[in-house]
Amino acid sequence: MLLALRLAVRNLIGAGLRTWLNALVLSFSFVVIIWLKGIMVGWDHQAKNDMTDYEIGGGQYWHHLYDPYDPLSLSDSHAPVPSHVKDEIQAGDMEPVLVVPGHIFPRGRMQSVVIKGINPAQTIWKLPTGELDADTDAIPAMIGAVMANGTRLGQGDRVMIRWRDTNGTFDAAQILITAVFSSNVPSAEAGQVYVPLERLRKMAVMHDQATILTFRDGRSQRPEIEGWILKTKAELTRQVDDMIKAKTVGQSIFYGVLLLLAMLAIFDTQVLSIFRRQKEIGTYIALGYTRKEVVGLFTVEGAMHAVLAAFVATLYGLPFLAWQAKAGWTIPMEASEFGMAMAQTLYPVYTVGLVVSTALLVTLATAVVSYVPSRRIARMNPTDALRGKLQ
Amino acid sequence: MNGTSEIIQIQGLVKRFPMGKGEFTALRGITLTFGKGEFAGLVGPSGSGKTTLLNIIGSLDVPTEGWVNVLGNSIGTLSAKEAAQLRKESIGFIFQSYNLLQVHTVYENVEFPLLLLKHNGSQRRRMVMDALEWVGLVDKEKSKPPQLSGGECQRVAIARAMVKRPPLVLADEPTANLDAANSHHILKTMETLNRELHTTLLFATHDDKVIGYLRRMIYLLDGRVDRDETVRKD
Ligand SMILES: Nc1ncnc2c1ncn2[C@@H]1O[C@H](COP(=O)(O)OP(=O)(O)OP(=O)(O)O)[C@@H](O)[C@H]1O
Ligand SMILES: [Mg+2]
Numbered sequence: 001m002l003l004a005l006r007l008a009v010r011n012l013i014g015a016g017l018r019t020w021l022n023a024l025v026l027s028f029s030f031v032v033i034i035w036l037k038g039i040m041v042g043w044d045h046q047a048k049n050d051m052t053d054y055e056i057g058g059g060q061y062w063h064h065l066y067d068p069y070d071p072l073s074l075s076d077s078h079a080p081v082p083s084h085v086k087d088e089i090q091a092g093d094m095e096p097v098l099v100v101p102g103h104i105f106p107r108g109r110m111q112s113v114v115i116k117g118i119n120p121a122q123t124i125w126k127l128p129t130g131e132l133d134a135d136t137d138a139i140p141a142m143i144g145a146v147m148a149n150g151t152r153l154g155q156g157d158r159v160m161i162r163w164r165d166t167n168g169t170f171d172a173a174q175i176l177i178t179a180v181f182s183s184n185v186p187s188a189e190a191g192q193v194y195v196p197l198e199r200l201r202k203m204a205v206m207h208d209q210a211t212i213l214t215f216r217d218g219r220s221q222r223p224e225i226e227g228w229i230l231k232t233k234a235e236l237t238r239q240v241d242d243m244i245k246a247k248t249v250g251q252s253i254f255y256g257v258l259l260l261l262a263m264l265a266i267f268d269t270q271v272l273s274i275f276r277r278q279k280e281i282g283t284y285i286a287l288g289y290t291r292k293e294v295v296g297l298f299t300v301e302g303a304m305h306a307v308l309a310a311f312v313a314t315l316y317g318l319p320f321l322a323w324q325a326k327a328g329w330t331i332p333m334e335a336s337e338f339g340m341a342m343a344q345t346l347y348p349v350y351t352v353g354l355v356v357s358t359a360l361l362v363t364l365a366t367a368v369v370s371y372v373p374s375r376r377i378a379r380m381n382p383t384d385a386l387r388g389k390l391q
Numbered sequence: 392m393n394g395t396s397e398i399i400q401i402q403g404l405v406k407r408f409p410m411g412k413g414e415f416t417a418l419r420g421i422t423l424t425f426g427k428g429e430f431a432g433l434v435g436p437s438g439s440g441k442t443t444l445l446n447i448i449g450s451l452d453v454p455t456e457g458w459v460n461v462l463g464n465s466i467g468t469l470s471a472k473e474a475a476q477l478r479k480e481s482i483g484f485i486f487q488s489y490n491l492l493q494v495h496t497v498y499e500n501v502e503f504p505l506l507l508l509k510h511n512g513s514q515r516r517r518m519v520m521d522a523l524e525w526v527g528l529v530d531k532e533k534s535k536p537p538q539l540s541g542g543e544c545q546r547v548a549i550a551r552a553m554v555k556r557p558p559l560v561l562a563d564e565p566t567a568n569l570d571a572a573n574s575h576h577i578l579k580t581m582e583t584l585n586r587e588l589h590t591t592l593l594f595a596t597h598d599d600k601v602i603g604y605l606r607r608m609i610y611l612l613d614g615r616v617d618r619d620e621t622v623r624k625d
Pocket of ligand 1: 408410415435436437438439597
């Protein structure tokens, strides 16, 4: 095996330009796959961080009837805040949120919204809730950039809002947009209107009630609360994993094509090399190799392309990947057009497992592609090979 | 049979090749023996079967009929591994077109058979330098075959065949690509090595220059032994 490696290196270096071209093509696979996968991992991290920062904190308790995907559930999904979490709320480590369905009327059109009552003094989210603490005759309100774009509402605009109180009676008032925030979390923005918690409680006549209890510390074990469902951070961010997984399927096809191109180059080189080097093959056999050993020799030689490619890849790939991790990749499109949690600039994150598994994948594929054409050596007649007789 | 000095025994060897729908008979019943230390040649016109016979002796091919024993191994009953073992340990090959590994240096080419035999580093170094000295190429050890003349290439090939000091060396038309001066040079070298190392040398040739050096000539004609002449050269 050691001899085979030595021979392989000598033969590859001896083959010169062709070897390096192959290695270059193959190195693209290394770099691009690692880069794209790094983007995915980075995206996953960022999306989860953004969700944590703007929506879910360290985890939540949901009122047992609350279902964010079912607007009808919203009218009943509220209850008094359980008394034994009051201390935590007092300390600012838990924030109750009241969710009430409603409608706004921007430019005379009606749009259904979710009104979220939130404590202006909260410190769990990065939301600029301090802006809700405004002195105004209207109800101070805050919306996300996605919502602002869709309704063409901006800071300082007033708009009519309508809701039903706990008895089912319609009521309406003016809200004043005191802040527009940008979060990269569509679910925290689309169709959401944030107002001060106590105002909403009064508006809906739901004194001391809440729909969601968001806590800060997601690490410690949380107790069960009757009538409330514990949603851990992992559970709440699972949709990000699912989304990334769905994207990864599409990406895998891209890797496949990329890898296929590189493999074609290697395959082609192997076929040509076996055809052209028949005499050499015959010589190896005359010197005491079995045909099987020559198959091994050529397979190792082909597979060594992957090693050279890794070497070439580090030459230009390392600086590129490092630069990307620092500078990030700015998506040449509006992030919101993706309709999912995604920052405008993604910072790839490369894990050891990612690099190792990519290297293994590429090397394995190269070895297989090198082996397949080499098998025909085993069927060669050594005397024909020695004569270089074309077959 | 005198088992101690006879290293090749061939009895009733027939070799047929498949050809289209039928068969072509290249060797039609060869019976020969070669003793240790011979300097012999298979001589005959093109197509007479010289290479075919040499390949079978070298365990690169197998007999269709008959019995061939080389250094105690019955060719044709050997497994691929055993045949490879026989070639690796006991047989050196010299080819018309040298068949050197082009991307390897002269030193590495000569070293190759020793690597296969797993000799250790210092041992290899000594044996390679000895072999290069035999053929007068010590100063070219770092050159690669493309930088050498045809005569030099064939001398490297001789060194590669002899470096492991095998009991048997098979040379198929070793001078066919060489001019007269180079042919004489390498033939003298082989003659010397045959004498000093007691290596059995078996040629296949139709070159008169080679024939002039041979001590025994087996004339092949149409796959048969036509004449077997031993020359006394004292
Ligand atoms: N693999 C093969 N398949 C079919 N026929 C073959 C094969 N090898 C050799 N032959 C035939 O066997 C005959 C003897 O060939 P061989 O190569 O032994 O001749 P040779 O004496 O070495 O000739 P030359 O002096 O030209 O090298 C030739 O007619 C050749 O065409
Ligand atoms: Mg021949």
